[in-house]
Amino acid sequence: KIEIMYVMPFPGRILPDSPFWPIKALRDKLWMGVTTNPMRKAELSLLFADKRLISSYELFKINKPLLALSTLTKAEKYLEAGSVIEKKERQKGLDTKSFLFTLATASLKHREVVEEMLNIVPDDIKPEVIKMEDYPKNVYKECRDALQSQGAFAPENPFDTD
Template sequence: MKNEKLKNIFLVFAALVFALGILITSVVRTTALTTSPNYKIAPVKATPTPTETVKKPVEYSLAYPGPILPGHILYPIKMVRDRIWLWLTVDPLKKAEVLLLFADKRLGAGKALIEAGKEELGASTLTKAGKYLESAVKQEKIAREKGKDTQALLERLSRASLKHEEVLLEIKGKVGETAKPVIESCLGYVRWAQQQVRQILGE
């Protein structure tokens, strides 16, 4: 019994060390929260009618979600890493940036899962993307109220919310009827974020 407890403690400790290692690596790779220049979500493709104009794709590059997506055996460790990262980020402005990064990654992951035929899991992941985006906007408000200069972040949030909407509308046209209400719910998060940011920017 004692050996079994020691074994369990060791396994938990090893998992935490591994998660911390991934966290440190991620922080180093995403210094200043730069995104991969080689990864872009494909814009919505639509055939224009004679009276329809082609909407210009939103110029915003989404962060690469990585090879470990929801459903992968190692994904729980990735989630632990994200929670530790967020917990260690005390500055409200930086926390908002981290939340936006998580939102972008969940959006890319959800799209990839749906394209791989995992519609239910993909829709669930897209919901998390919407919630992270909402949290990023709320965190920006906290940072602004503390006297932080959030102008650059607001402009990023504006472009990000438009990109999220673009991707979600593309996905909505591909999923079955069961998933469509979930995508609509995700669009609700995105459009709320757009409204909040526009009000602050005075657009």
Template sequence: MSIINGRPKLGEYGEVIMKRISTFFITALLFVITSGQVLANPVPTPSVVIPTPTPEKINYQLPFPGILPDHPLYFLKTVRDRILDTFTGQPMEKVKFDLLMADKRLAMSQELVAKGKYDLAVTTVSKGEKYLLKSSQELIKLKKENKDISGVVIEKVLTSSMKHQEVINSLMVGLGGEQKQSLSESLSLANQVEEEIGILK
């Protein structure tokens, strides 16, 4: 190393060292700056959306509703049903008849809602759930009397009660006030039937 104008003169090797040191400090400075920017603006982590499982539909076919309660001749249908109810003597046939009446009224209520006749639909559901409860109570009575009960009928009433809950829940969407309250009471009856029949299995 030589001295020029009072300052030491670096050789080629010294100049290389100085350049490397300068490069190191510049690189370190850039790293600190860019790191600060990354920390200040972190990359957002994509949120994981867990899909809500769709409840499986109850495999139970409701009967054709026939004439609806808004039809002028519907009263003839109710008269016929009362006559059939009176002359249905065998206990198991009585259970089947009441179940049919319950299912028909549930199917009617769906048609009435589709027509925008919500009050009539709610009333029809209420009548149907009373029939459903009646069929359940008849089965329980037969069980207490140690009568021979068809397992197929028990299973059908149980599945029907679950279908009734499914349909009533769907009918409650968008309704409020007394309509929703009435459907909620009908839903409780269907749930009661499911619990009672479940014990018989």
């Protein structure tokens, strides 16, 4: 079993199946909207990605596969958004190596969690969940390449198929 050393945040008690979820989602959008520092936005994107990934897993566990898949999709798009923001800042000359390493590690953790999820995902949804692995695969590759181009090391990818 692959285990990536990256601590996922607690997703909170309000999951996407709660009537209070829209308030939480609005709070996240407002938080992102009032944040002016682009690297802080990248960090928030990663936080939201991590929280939604764990929320998705919890929803799969309680047999809410469609909502879980939707939540997983949002999680992986947040992961990608963090990568896009980082790249823009790096191209402006900002040193983003520390965040790149964290993002690369997080993307590997996302792969690990999605692989675990596949054990409980209904068969009819598995192909869609497998497609979601493309997001963390691509984010990892971007981070790895960026780190290597700067003479830095990326976290080792234990998934041999990449």
